[in-house]
Amino acid sequence: MKKVLMVASVVSMIDQFNMLNINILKKQGYEVHVAANFEDGNTSSKQRIEEFKKELIELNVSYYHVEFSRKITNILGNMKAYKQIKNLMKKNNYEFIHCHSPIGGVCGRLAAYRTNTNVIYTAHGFHFYKGAPLKNWLLYYPIERWLARYTDVLITINKEDYARAKKSFKAGKIEYIPGVGIDTKKISEVVVDKPAKLTELGMPDDAFVVLSVGELNKNKNHETVIKAIAKLNNSNVYYLICGQGTLENHLKDLIKELCLEKQVKLLGYRTDIAEISKTSDLFVFPSYREGLSVALMEAMASGLEVACSNIRGNTDLIENGKGGYIVEPDDIEGFTGAIYETIEDHTLREDMGKYNEKAIVKFDIDNVKADMEKIYLKCNLLKKPIM
Numbered sequence: 001m002k003k004v005l006m007v008a009s010v011v012s013m014i015d016q017f018n019m020l021n022i023n024i025l026k027k028q029g030y031e032v033h034v035a036a037n038f039e040d041g042n043t044s045s046k047q048r049i050e051e052f053k054k055e056l057i058e059l060n061v062s063y064y065h066v067e068f069s070r071k072i073t074n075i076l077g078n079m080k081a082y083k084q085i086k087n088l089m090k091k092n093n094y095e096f097i098h099c100h101s102p103i104g105g106v107c108g109r110l111a112a113y114r115t116n117t118n119v120i121y122t123a124h125g126f127h128f129y130k131g132a133p134l135k136n137w138l139l140y141y142p143i144e145r146w147l148a149r150y151t152d153v154l155i156t157i158n159k160e161d162y163a164r165a166k167k168s169f170k171a172g173k174i175e176y177i178p179g180v181g182i183d184t185k186k187i188s189e190v191v192v193d194k195p196a197k198l199t200e201l202g203m204p205d206d207a208f209v210v211l212s213v214g215e216l217n218k219n220k221n222h223e224t225v226i227k228a229i230a231k232l233n234n235s236n237v238y239y240l241i242c243g244q245g246t247l248e249n250h251l252k253d254l255i256k257e258l259c260l261e262k263q264v265k266l267l268g269y270r271t272d273i274a275e276i277s278k279t280s281d282l283f284v285f286p287s288y289r290e291g292l293s294v295a296l297m298e299a300m301a302s303g304l305e306v307a308c309s310n311i312r313g314n315t316d317l318i319e320n321g322k323g324g325y326i327v328e329p330d331d332i333e334g335f336t337g338a339i340y341e342t343i344e345d346h347t348l349r350e351d352m353g354k355y356n357e358k359a360i361v362k363f364d365i366d367n368v369k370a371d372m373e374k375i376y377l378k379c380n381l382l383k384k385p386i387m
Helices: 011-017 019-027 046-058 075-092 102-115 134-148 159-168 184-188 194-200 222-232 248-257 273-279 294-301 332-344 346-363 365-380
Strands: 003-010 031-037 062-065 096-100 118-123 153-156 173-176 208-213 237-242 264-268 282-285 305-309 324-327
Touching: 003 011, 003 019, 003 075, 003 102, 011 019, 011 031, 011 046, 011 096, 019 031, 019 365, 031 075, 046 062, 075 102, 096 102, 102 118, 102 134, 118 365, 153 159, 153 365, 159 173, 173 365, 184 294, 184 346, 194 273, 208 222, 208 273, 208 294, 222 237, 222 248, 222 332, 237 273, 248 264, 273 294, 282 294, 282 332, 294 305, 294 346, 305 332, 305 346, 324 332, 332 346, 346 365
Parallel strands: 003 031, 003 096, 031 062, 096 118, 118 153, 153 173, 208 237, 208 282, 237 264, 282 305, 305 324
Antiparallel strands: none
16 A cells, blocks of 8 residues: 655644545545654643544554654754654655645655655745744745755645745745635534533633633734733633643733733633634734634634734735734734724624634635645656655
8 A cells, every 4th residue: 555654843733734634645545654743842732642642543544753853953853853754764665745844844855855755845834924033034944945846745825925935936836725624614513501611611601701722832922912901901801822832831920910810811722622712702813923823714613703913824814804803913002902892892793703704614624625635646646766
């Protein structure tokens, strides 16, 4: 049976964003292998990782722990990961590999070049973009541009990245796919007992609930929204943050400093995001950088109005004034105003939520599935001689 390798720096990226791809490959007759770091840097809990290992086994998907570092500057660590990937490829003679994440993309493509293996690379949001720090352009742009020549198919998931890749990169083929796909029908059909969920989460029945979903790190920028909640000075507004990460203690200190312990809740890693979304009134997404956020798409499918940062990816999804509010990432006053407007105008909130439910349909999983099926079939035709 023909084999394919799925590579990502952390296994949570496979779990959260690539099960559709694995299922497509299996239906096309491939034996699928997964290579990622199963121990460090993941956004999901250790319990979830153990559950995911069992799910891979049930799917007859072989998995390998690779010692990727999430820091591109960790040269020695990622050289070790590169050698591990290269050895896997020599051993298993894959038809092609599909790489994800910047580090997975670097190590995977270099190993594919050395073993003469076809390679697909999905860029889930280049680290260089309009408004990105200069250091991102100096570090990531030359690497991605250089490695593009060793990429048979480069997949981008937002319009800015696609336009830049088409203009500047020399990959074999450059494709645009509308994200990783979400099941809009399944999300829209979720039913929740709102009073019971509010009680479970420690909030009163009349609470106005603001929700964010994302890792607790600098990029996700939860700090700005916490400060916006403080400026509102409205004890009936509650802010829920679903996610885990390195800034947990810092955010707890900030919440305590602003006397928001009763209003801001760090919920950690959750498996009931859809139910929490249906209990919420507004989705706030203040990131500095995104590719095309699944969390934001799921919020839209849940019928939520959105206040998000004015960045690539977010602007692919949210139309300002129709699906919500687009605010500069560090604009505390802007987020405060968006939350206040949402509280004050219930009708507008409902209208914007309904608009988002309709707008997100084009990013549905069925559309992404059809595009990926075609790409995988084409890649099967890109035969390279075995060295």
